[in-house]
Amino acid sequence: MISPLAYIDPDAQIGENVEIGPFVFIDKNVVIGDNNVIMPNANILYGSRIGNGNRIFPGAVIGAIPQDLKFHGEETTAEIGDNNTIRENVTINRGTAAKGKTIVGNNNLLMEGVHVAHDVWVGSGCIVGNSTKMAGEVIIDDNAIVSGGVLMHQFCRVGGYVMIQGGCRFSKDIPPFIIAGRDPIAYCGINIVGLRRRNFSNELIENIHNAYRIIYNSGKIVSEALEQVRKEVPMSKEIEYIISFVEGSQRGIIR
Known part of the structure; x- marks a missing residue:
């Protein structure tokens, strides 16, 4: 189940029934649970904590250091829960001293090219569309649906059960149960469907x-x-x- 062409640091902890493809890089200080599939060319870097039953697609990078000039090498983590699908080229940075960890919960779908910046907290049951970018310390509550190409300003919060139109950008919070869209972004009614x-x-x-x-x-x-x-x-x-x-x-x- 582990390709001989993968690199796994001896310090990494790998659970049972984990499939690791060729050219995967797994760094030291990494913990990976059971029944995960890590596809070719994925990078699981220092400080990553990955639960059970996740699928990580080619080119994904988990645990890279924050893109934050205030980061000075402190011990932080990027924590992924269970049963997530992390598609191609998704990047999930680890935390800074602000919160100490970046968190992605359970049963989420992060589509191709999503960026999850330092200290972001994503709940469970969320769908995030292609090329959506989350700046530092964004919070997304459970069961939110965020379409593709959305730009989120740092410190914003997205409520649960929302639907956000593709291509939006926002620097304010989006309350739960609503549809948000248009340009500039605005309240468009509740997410009745x-x-x-x-x-x-x-x-x-x-x-x-x-x-x-x-x-x-x-x-x-x-x-x-x-x-x-x-x-x-x-x-x-x-x-x-x-x-x-x-x-x-x-x-x-x-x-």
């Missing part, structure tokens, strides 16, 4: 819609709009998530 596919009830979808109708269309400042949401929309974990996301936004939400 995605929510139905995830078995959200019609009542819950209506409540989410009403919450965003107040936030975006009431003409009130954000704090007043959120207070109205609390008064008028039945509370659930999803509505609480919207409120906490918007209240906690450091960069402000897209309009």
Whole structure:
């Protein structure tokens, strides 16, 4: 299962039933779990931690040092969970002193050419399209769908269950359950198709819609709009998530 043409540092820890193709480079201080497939010409560099059942395609580079001039060789990691598909030429840099680690959760699809910069935290169940680029310390919550060619400014947060149109660029946060698109990027309604596919009830979808109708269309400042949401929309974990996301936004939400 391990090609004789691959290089594996003696210090690397490799789990069971791992397939490693020719010309793969695996550095020291690397831990790889069970049942992974690492295809030819992939590079797994110092500080990488890879879980179980992942497929890593040719040309992917995991654990390269950050593209951040403040990085001075500190001990950091790039941590990949389980059952991810990491396609050709994806780059996942390890963390800096800011957070110490870059994290990609479980069951994600990162398509060709995606860049995951230092200290980014990607949740689980996400799909990220070709050539999308995440700057440092971006956070993507679970079950987000990000189309191709999207540019994310550092420190931005993307909420769960969103759909982001291809080719967008943004420097503000994108709250959960919505569609974001156009140029400049804007709120385009809730992700009703995605929510139905995830078995959200019609009542819950209506409540989410009403919450965003107040936030975006009431003409009130954000704090007043959120207070109205609390008064008028039945509370659930999803509505609480919207409120906490918007209240906690450091960069402000897209309009």
